[in-house]
Amino acid sequence: MTESSSAVLAGWAPEPFTNAGITHTLHTRGSGPGLVLLPDLPGLTPEVMGLADHLVGAGFTVTVVGLFGDPGRATSPGYAVRSSAGACTSRELRALARRADRPTAEYVRAAARRVRDRVGGPGIGVIGMGVSGGLALASAAEPAVLAPVASQPSTPFPLTPGRRRDLGMSDREREVIRARVTTEGLRLMGLRFSEDTTAPSDRFRALRAVFGDGWLPVSLNNRPGNEAGIGQQEHRVLTSADVETPGHPTHEARAQVVAFLRERLARRPADSVGAGRD
Numbered sequence: 001m002t003e004s005s006s007a008v009l010a011g012w013a014p015e016p017f018t019n020a021g022i023t024h025t026l027h028t029r030g031s032g033p034g035l036v037l038l039p040d041l042p043g044l045t046p047e048v049m050g051l052a053d054h055l056v057g058a059g060f061t062v063t064v065v066g067l068f069g070d071p072g073r074a075t076s077p078g079y080a081v082r083s084s085a086g087a088c089t090s091r092e093l094r095a096l097a098r099r100a101d102r103p104t105a106e107y108v109r110a111a112a113r114r115v116r117d118r119v120g121g122p123g124i125g126v127i128g129m130g131v132s133g134g135l136a137l138a139s140a141a142e143p144a145v146l147a148p149v150a151s152q153p154s155t156p157f158p159l160t161p162g163r164r165r166d167l168g169m170s171d172r173e174r175e176v177i178r179a180r181v182t183t184e185g186l187r188l189m190g191l192r193f194s195e196d197t198t199a200p201s202d203r204f205r206a207l208r209a210v211f212g213d214g215w216l217p218v219s220l221n222n223r224p225g226n227e228a229g230i231g232q233q234e235h236r237v238l239t240s241a242d243v244e245t246p247g248h249p250t251h252e253a254r255a256q257v258v259a260f261l262r263e264r265l266a267r268r269p270a271d272s273v274g275a276g277r278d
Contacts, residue, residue, distance in 0.1 A: 005072030008046050012064070014071075019110035020103050022092055025066040026111065030056035033265035034119035036063050036112055036139075040130030040152070040236060042083035043069025047239040048129075051254075058258045061119050065111060067104065067132060087131055095131060095155050098163055101170040108135050109142035116144035123147070125261045129238060131155045133199070134168020137188055137207075141169075141176040147264035149257055151191045151237045152199035164202040167210060174210060181214030188215055189260050191237045191253055193222040198235060218256060220249045 012027040027044070035055060039048045044066055055062045069083050087095045092104045108126065116124050123146030128136025133153025140148040150168070158164040167174060180186040188211060192199040207215045220237060222230035228249050234240065238257065240250035 005070065008049050008072035009044075012049075012052075017111060017114065020106040022103060022107045024107070025071065026114075027052075027064045027066065027071065028061065030059075030061045032059040032061055033121050033261070034063070034115040034124035035060040035261065035265075036065060036108065036115055036124060036126045038065055038108065038126070038128040038132035038135055039067060040132060040239075041068055041087055042075055042080050043067070043073065044071040045069075045073065045075050045239075047075075047236070051239050051243075054254070055258070058262075060125075060261065061115070063111065063115050065108070093131065093155070095157055096159070096163075098156055098166045099169075099171055100156070101172065102135065102138070105135050105138040105141075105169070105173070108139045109145070112139055112142050112145050121265060123265060125149065125265055127151065127238070127257070128153070129236065130199075133190075137167070137177070137190075138169040138173045140180065140186060140188060141173045143180075146186070147189075147261050149189045149191070149260065151257075152193070152196060152235055153190065153203060154198045158198065158200045158203070161202070164200040165206045166203065167207055168203070178210060178214075181211050186214055187260075187264065189218070189257065190215065191218045191220070191257070193220050193230065193234045193237065195222050195232045196235055216260070218253055220253060 012029045015026050017026045037052050052062050052064050094100045094102050123144050125147035126136045126139040126145050127149040129151045133150035134155045136148045136150045139145045153168050155168050156163045156166050204217050222234050237253055242248040243250045245251055
């Protein structure tokens with residue numbers, strides 16, 4: 001039996017949030033360091049909320065941003081097609097534009113500041129998936145973001161060689177983030193399946209060329225005959241059907257993400273001392 005939307009969202013506190021002329025609903029639950037989770041198309045599916053629940057259980061305060069679709073609704077072919085068509089024409093997302101300042105990226109940075117102000121600590125993490133992967137990386141132009149993670153980043157849609165090499169951010173964002181990598185030791189994490197053409201290897205190489213050791217790529221082997229039996233059409237790493245299977249590459253990749261977030265968002269001694277003062 002398919003879980004109802006209300007059951008999928010049970011325990012999550014919804015709150016509308018407006019910035020940059022954009023309004024979405026933020027769904028928040030948990031305790032611990034702050035984390036913003038951005039869905040892939042078609043939106044806040046049961047799989048996305050399952051990942052959110054896992055992150056809450058791992059010790060984070062998670063805010064899921066309802067960027068697309070109907071919160072809690074399960075994926076279907078028609079629903080997926082309609083969501084993808086909407087993303088292609090969205091002025092907020094600019095899914096086809098190269099080196100673009102995306103209004104949604106500024107919205108995500110504002111949401112990150114809001115979460116940081118409410119949760120405290122040295123900073124927060126942002127996870128983006130698919131069309132929101134580049135938004136997670138671009139969010140690192142905001143100083144409150146200390147742990148950006150892009151899983152299968154697919155924006156701009158890789159229809160040309162130039163788009164396949166595009167970082168998913170504007171030149172301005174790139175330079176701010178590159179400076180943070182150099183001066184602050186910022187690290188950005190990315191995940192993809194090796195044969196995934198929608199999150200192309202060219203993009204990961206371009207990110208490495210710009211951010212050097214600040215770029216931490218994780219590539220999961222899905223070439224023909226791979227030991228895990230991962231199909232060549234696999235795309236979603238962190239919401240894979242096999243992610244709950246111990247020993248499966250997606251299970252291990254999710255564990256790597258949690259470890260990265262814990263390490264980057266660890267409360268520093270100065271924060272702990274300051275928190276105890278009047």
